Amino acid sequence: MPERVKTDMGGATAALDYDAELMLRVKEGDGASFGLLLEKHRSPVVHFLYRMVQNQAVAEELAQEVFLRVYRSRSSYEPTARFTTWLFRIATHLALNSLRDGKNERLQERLDDNSSDMPARQVRDSRPTVEQKMVYRVRLEEVRQAVAALPEKQRAAVLMHKYEELEYSQIARVLRCSESAVKSLLFRAYETLRARLAYMA
Amino acid sequence: MKCPIETRENAELLLAYCTRKLDAESTATLERHMEICPACREFASGQRAVWEALDAWEAAPVTLDFDRRLYRRIDRKVSWWNLLVRPFRPALVRQGLPIVAATCLVVMAGWLLERPASLPPVAQPQSAQVETLQPDQVEHALDAMHMLGEFNYRVRGDAANSKM
Numbered sequence: 001m002p003e004r005v006k007t008d009m010g011g012a013t014a015a016l017d018y019d020a021e022l023m024l025r026v027k028e029g030d031g032a033s034f035g036l037l038l039e040k041h042r043s044p045v046v047h048f049l050y051r052m053v054q055n056q057a058v059a060e061e062l063a064q065e066v067f068l069r070v071y072r073s074r075s076s077y078e079p080t081a082r083f084t085t086w087l088f089r090i091a092t093h094l095a096l097n098s099l100r101d102g103k104n105e106r107l108q109e110r111l112d113d114n115s116s117d118m119p120a121r122q123v124r125d126s127r128p129t130v131e132q133k134m135v136y137r138v139r140l141e142e143v144r145q146a147v148a149a150l151p152e153k154q155r156a157a158v159l160m161h162k163y164e165e166l167e168y169s170q171i172a173r174v175l176r177c178s179e180s181a182v183k184s185l186l187f188r189a190y191e192t193l194r195a196r197l198a199y200m201a
Numbered sequence: 202m203k204c205p206i207e208t209r210e211n212a213e214l215l216l217a218y219c220t221r222k223l224d225a226e227s228t229a230t231l232e233r234h235m236e237i238c239p240a241c242r243e244f245a246s247g248q249r250a251v252w253e254a255l256d257a258w259e260a261a262p263v264t265l266d267f268d269r270r271l272y273r274r275i276d277r278k279v280s281w282w283n284l285l286v287r288p289f290r291p292a293l294v295r296q297g298l299p300i301v302a303a304t305c306l307v308v309m310a311g312w313l314l315e316r317p318a319s320l321p322p323v324a325q326p327q328s329a330q331v332e333t334l335q336p337d338q339v340e341h342a343l344d345a346m347h348m349l350g351e352f353n354y355r356v357r358g359d360a361a362n363s364k365m
Contacts, residue, residue, distance in 0.1 A: 143254045144258065
């Protein structure tokens with residue numbers, strides 16, 4: 001295993017052990033530890049769900065359900081896996097159910113509306129021209145549509161790999177498949193994205 | 202080096218390279234390979250483009266009242282059970298024992314009432330024997346009472362005459 005990866009994994013492992021420790025404290029009735037876990041994982045979970053369902057309101061609703069389930073499962077919690085693996089398994093399960101149930105409707109207007117919520121710092125020029133803004137929006141829209149067009153499992157795998165930086169083994173546990181299956185999923189997903197987004201280079 | 206494109210098992214090397222997670226030694230080896238492999242160069246170039254495109258997609262910040270809403274839901278979930286149990290809790294704690302005792306008494310009483318067949322025969326009360334008397338016995342008794350009444354009347358009448 002590469003050195004850099006090893007270092008990253010070492011740091012991640014230590015952090016995740018701490019999360020499991022916090023969760024065990026929650027199990028013992030420590031509400032403050034739940035607050036710490038919420039503070040740490042709130043944004044990653046909401047952002048992951050947002051990119052999965054591409055709707056902020058639905059993403060936050062699902063994230064609430066994720067943390068609610070974490071809290072309600074505290075009495076039966078056993079640190080058999082890393083905390084983030086467990087957390088993202090719940091989140092992925094809920095997101096996939098939501099997509100399959102058709103609760104989330106990714107309307108074009110919503111995408112357009114949300115695109116205006118993006119912070120200005122994403123545009124390289126501090127004073128972007130109208131043309132630059134339009135180009136940015138078109139590109140962003142293309143990225144969103146390309147990700148949304150991926151099969152659900154590939155989408156979840158890409159989002160966990162790219163944005164949440166989960167390891168292959170963790171993604172495998174979340175998606176309940178083998179590591180080699182995850183690698184294959186990611187390879188095919190990135191292949192599809194390259195075909196669609198490579199022109200942006 | 203075997204071409205990562207040809208051996209899919211090694212494709213993760215290319216992904217790791219494009220995400221800058223590959224160690225220095227493997228990076229150098231892969232870069233040497235890419236100098237002579239246009240397929241890998243193209244892959245890496247395309248993957249970097251995808252990576253940068255995905256980087257541009259930032260999620261909106263979480264709404265400020267997220268925690269408040271969550272804790273409200275947690276409280277609601279907890280108090281839902283409490284609400285369900287609460288009406289029964291005082292009765293169980295304060296009145297549980299008397300209720301159980303009363304229930305036991307009722308059950309015992311019911312059991313005892315259902316049980317007389319198995320109990321030893323109890324002596325019948327005297328009044329019950331009257332019902333078993335024959336009519337002629339009653340007639341004799343009434344005659345005897347009438348005679349006693351007449352006897353008393355005559356005795357008292359004789360006593361009154363002697364005083365006068």
